[in-house]
Amino acid sequence: METTTAPTETVGESKTLVRGNALEKTYGSRLPLGRSTPVLTGADIEVRAGEIVGIVGENGSGKSTLMKILVGVLDHDVGTVERTGTIGWCPQEPLLYDRLTVSETFRLFGAGYGMSREEIDAAKRRLADELDFERYLDYRVDQLSGGNRQKVNLSIALMHDPDVLMLDEPYTGFDWETYLRFWDMAQDLADDGTAVVMISHLIEERSRLDRVFEVRDGLVHDVTDEETVSELRSDREGDDE
Amino acid sequence: MNRFAVGVRSNVRTFLRTPLNVVLALVLPLVVIEGWGQAMAGLPSMPTVEAIPLDLGRVLGAIFGVAIIAGLMGLVQMISAREADRRLVQTGYSPRTLLATRLATLAGVTIVVAGVNFGVLWLTVEPEAPLLVFAFLALAGVVYAFLGALVGAVLPRLFEGSLVVVFLAMMDAFLSGDSPLAADVPDFVQYFPLYHPKELLQSAVFDGTFAAGDLAFVGGYVLVLLVLVTAVFGATMRTSGGWSA
Numbered sequence: 001m002e003t004t005t006a007p008t009e010t011v012g013e014s015k016t017l018v019r020g021n022a023l024e025k026t027y028g029s030r031l032p033l034g035r036s037t038p039v040l041t042g043a044d045i046e047v048r049a050g051e052i053v054g055i056v057g058e059n060g061s062g063k064s065t066l067m068k069i070l071v072g073v074l075d076h077d078v079g080t081v082e083r084t085g086t087i088g089w090c091p092q093e094p095l096l097y098d099r100l101t102v103s104e105t106f107r108l109f110g111a112g113y114g115m116s117r118e119e120i121d122a123a124k125r126r127l128a129d130e131l132d133f134e135r136y137l138d139y140r141v142d143q144l145s146g147g148n149r150q151k152v153n154l155s156i157a158l159m160h161d162p163d164v165l166m167l168d169e170p171y172t173g174f175d176w177e178t179y180l181r182f183w184d185m186a187q188d189l190a191d192d193g194t195a196v197v198m199i200s201h202l203i204e205e206r207s208r209l210d211r212v213f214e215v216r217d218g219l220v221h222d223v224t225d226e227e228t229v230s231e232l233r234s235d236r237e238g239d240d241e
Numbered sequence: 242m243n244r245f246a247v248g249v250r251s252n253v254r255t256f257l258r259t260p261l262n263v264v265l266a267l268v269l270p271l272v273v274i275e276g277w278g279q280a281m282a283g284l285p286s287m288p289t290v291e292a293i294p295l296d297l298g299r300v301l302g303a304i305f306g307v308a309i310i311a312g313l314m315g316l317v318q319m320i321s322a323r324e325a326d327r328r329l330v331q332t333g334y335s336p337r338t339l340l341a342t343r344l345a346t347l348a349g350v351t352i353v354v355a356g357v358n359f360g361v362l363w364l365t366v367e368p369e370a371p372l373l374v375f376a377f378l379a380l381a382g383v384v385y386a387f388l389g390a391l392v393g394a395v396l397p398r399l400f401e402g403s404l405v406v407v408f409l410a411m412m413d414a415f416l417s418g419d420s421p422l423a424a425d426v427p428d429f430v431q432y433f434p435l436y437h438p439k440e441l442l443q444s445a446v447f448d449g450t451f452a453a454g455d456l457a458f459v460g461g462y463v464l465v466l467l468v469l470v471t472a473v474f475g476a477t478m479r480t481s482g483g484w485s486a
Contacts, residue, residue, distance in 0.1 A: 075479075095327070111334075
């Protein structure tokens, strides 16, 4: 297993910010007769600045495993991961502290990111306004609805303006308005040079993605140019015209 | 912002916002001290121990009460938000800083719990050296708080971990105590976590003195536990890349 934080090369106009090479991961059992489950068997992926990348695949195909390895919260068995810049990670299940209020949650994670009090307050105000949860800032996390908890979960990933944003189905529980606002935010971030990587199950979203990778049989396949994506793209472009 | 200070404040808030913690810390001492005292009151006095069984029982109850609460707090601190902890480490907290916030919170809570136990003991037994009694109760609590934290780091499951801590504390307090029911205990009992704290406490309560050797042993015990919990926690939180600015 190897991980580096050295900058990687530029491809065309875009700089590669995260790259995984020949990644292998098997979930083993600690019991002598337990079953081990290979999930990734040589996955390659790279993510460039300013693009929105989708990771798709069947349930259990290894999408979340791949993302956790790229983020650095899960060790891989074989292969290399190279990262440059800061990363924001929004896990599928909100990983927050239930007894803290939303404001306290921002302070705790903001301190982790190395932000000043003023920067934390500014990020909190901005994100609470954009995702519409200002009135819940003094609520404890365990008193929030699922959708609002997910907004906080996403905000924690965004609050330090990361260079790479890794999102594992970040809109679970969002209402339609918030869902649309989320996509506006994602597009704005990409326009500003942030790489956005997103695990998605919704075919409709493919039209919003610059590239699509499918995790299948332990490998990562670039399916950006497959028919469904092209058709959806042309549909959307047609609508825009 | 200072990560350590923010972390400790968050831990304290989390503790205080868990009502069961507060109730246990305040109510359990009275129940355990008086319950243990009354349980031993009917036992015959031992030739080698001058203290009457009722008072001896209360002293053992006090040290058990501190130990079990501190141990369970240590356990819960380590396992209640393990995945969130991993995310926090990835934001930039080092596992050592995060652990330090947890242990500092534990030490603070333990001192409060020791204070409550000391108050009950003072009212019922009238110790010879009150300050020493408070200090040794707190020390016994710190030993078990760190032990609970170690159990939580090794065995991150609330039910199984609680069983280990409760069973260990009960056996420890029973075998380490000068109870006629636990006479002729084997030599290895002197390596139990509460054996030397109990010796210190008993001397402070009944004689107003203590043995430096016991104190040194307990200090070493705390140090070893600190090293072990740091190593285990660091291993469980090890990840391949942080992303702080």
